[in-house]
Amino acid sequence: MENYSLLLSNLTAADAGLYCAQITMQTSTEFSCYTLQVFRQLRNLRITNHTRLSEIGTCEIHLTCSVENSNDSLLRWHVVGNTSIKEANLTISWDPKNSSDQKYTCIAENPVSSIAFSVSTQSLCKGVLNTKNHPDTKWIIIVVTAILMCIIITIGLFVWRKKGCLWRTGIFHFSTPQTQSPADTIRNLDYVSVSPGNTVYACVTHPNKQTNIPTPVKSSDFSTIYSTVHQSKESKPISSRTTALDSVI
Structure with missing residues (x-):
C-alpha cells in the first residue's frame, strides 16, 4: 500500500473547518474526512483584580485572567x-x-503555545492594608477642627466669666451722673475695713433713688473717703460705722 500525505500552507483562521479527501486505488476508493483547526501563538496575557478590605479584616481579591484570541x-x-x-x-x-x-498563577494554553503570569496576595492587598493603617486625611481635619473649636469656646467662657466677676465688683461699672443728699450718702456708705492706724476706708456706692438737684455731682466708678479718727484716751468701744458717719456729716 502506498503512502499519501497532504500538505497545507499559509493557513489562516478562515481555513479552519471540515475537509474530506478521496483516495482512489486500483481496486478501491476511500474517503477520509478531517477537521482542520488553526491555532495561533498566544500573547498579551492579562490579569485584572478588584481588591477590598472586608469588615472582619480579611483581604477580598477577585481575579480575572484573559488573553488575546481566547476562543x-x-x-x-x-x-x-x-x-x-x-x-x-x-x-x-x-x-x-x-x-x-x-502565589496564584494564570495559565493560558493551546496546542501550539502556552503562557503564564503570577501574582501574590501580599502585593495585591498592599494598597488596602496601607489605607487601613493610615486614617483618612478628611477625618484628621475634622478632629483637629473640633478640638480647636472646643479650645476657643473654653477660652471664651473663661474670659466671659472673668469679665462678669469684674462687673460685679464694680471695676467695669459705668454710671450716669447722679445727685444725692447727705442723708442718702450716709445711707449708702459701705465700710470696707478699719486699719490699725485709725483710718477708715469707705466705698461710696450709687444712691437708691435720684433727687432733682440742679447742680449735678459727677460720680466715678467708685469713690473712697479717707477719714482719720483720733482715738480718745478713754477706752470706749467705738463703732467703726458710727465714726465714719460722724466724720462724713
Whole structure:
C-alpha cells in the first residue's frame, strides 16, 4: 500500500473547518474526512483584580485572567497545593494576620503555545492594608477642627466669666451722673475695713433713688473717703460705722 500525505500552507483562521479527501486505488476508493483547526501563538496575557478590605479584616481579591484570541485557548488557575481551577475568574479571601504570602498563577494554553503570569496576595492587598493603617486625611481635619473649636469656646467662657466677676465688683461699672443728699450718702456708705492706724476706708456706692438737684455731682466708678479718727484716751468701744458717719456729716 502506498503512502499519501497532504500538505497545507499559509493557513489562516478562515481555513479552519471540515475537509474530506478521496483516495482512489486500483481496486478501491476511500474517503477520509478531517477537521482542520488553526491555532495561533498566544500573547498579551492579562490579569485584572478588584481588591477590598472586608469588615472582619480579611483581604477580598477577585481575579480575572484573559488573553488575546481566547476562543482557541484554555485558561486555568494554578493555586496553592498544586490545585488547578479551569476557570478564568478566581475569588480569594486572604487573612494577612494568619496566612503567609500566597502565589496564584494564570495559565493560558493551546496546542501550539502556552503562557503564564503570577501574582501574590501580599502585593495585591498592599494598597488596602496601607489605607487601613493610615486614617483618612478628611477625618484628621475634622478632629483637629473640633478640638480647636472646643479650645476657643473654653477660652471664651473663661474670659466671659472673668469679665462678669469684674462687673460685679464694680471695676467695669459705668454710671450716669447722679445727685444725692447727705442723708442718702450716709445711707449708702459701705465700710470696707478699719486699719490699725485709725483710718477708715469707705466705698461710696450709687444712691437708691435720684433727687432733682440742679447742680449735678459727677460720680466715678467708685469713690473712697479717707477719714482719720483720733482715738480718745478713754477706752470706749467705738463703732467703726458710727465714726465714719460722724466724720462724713
